[in-house]
Amino acid sequence: MKAVIQRVSQASVTIIGKKVASINDGLVVLLGIVNEDVSEDISWLSNKIVNMRIFPDAEGVMNKSLLDINGDVIIVSQFTLHANTKKGNRPSYIKAAKPDVAIPLYESFIKQMELDLGKSIQTGEFGADMQVALINDGPVTIIIDTKNKD
Template sequence: MRAVIQRVSKASCKVDEKFTGKIQQGLLVLLGIENEDTEEDINWLAQKIANLRIFSDENGLMNKSIVDVDGNILLISQFTLFAQTKKGNRPSFIRAARPEKAIPLYEEMAKSLSQLLNKNIQTGIFGADMQIELINDGPVTIVMNTKDKENF
């Protein structure tokens, strides 16, 4: 499972010109799911996201988590995080999980984050053509991979 986590002052997702998710201060999380991912990956990553201290404290230091600042999360499915570009110029997405595997894990991630933050998580629509708008705050962008935990 891969995630691109961006600290934002606001972010939104539209599908067919209708908002599916909209937040103010918080995190935009782009989530890629691969075939080998399990609930263990969800639990580890959700805990890391909820506890990342990437929000400023009163001294301007990144010492607060999304929970500490009562922020929100916009969670977007992003199979292209598993693009393989080794051969040629057209990416292959063979490592990305098929919808029948990915959708339940994506929904479980939203549920886990919701429980950790004790609030609803905003989402996109899995597999839809989405338009994402955001204002990256900082900018702060963190990339995580559950298959490489020792480096995160």
């Protein structure tokens, strides 16, 4: 699994003109899934995201986690995170898991994040054409790949 997390002061997801998710302080998590991903990747990534100290403390130092600030989350499926751009100018998405593999893992990741965060989170819609609007606070953007956890 690969995640791009962005610290935001506000964010939303719109599908066909309808806003389906909206948060203030927290994270937007773009999540890409490959066939090799397993449940251990889900728990490791969720734990890493909710505990990562990327929010400012009273002195402005990134020393607080999503849990510490009681922040909100929007998770958006993003198969393009696994684009292969090595050859030519048209990215290949062959590494991205097909829906029959990706959807159950995506849904399990959402449930794990809710357990780890202790509250419900918001999402986009798997496979939909979504417009994601956000104000990246900092800016802080971090890429996490479960294949690099060792």
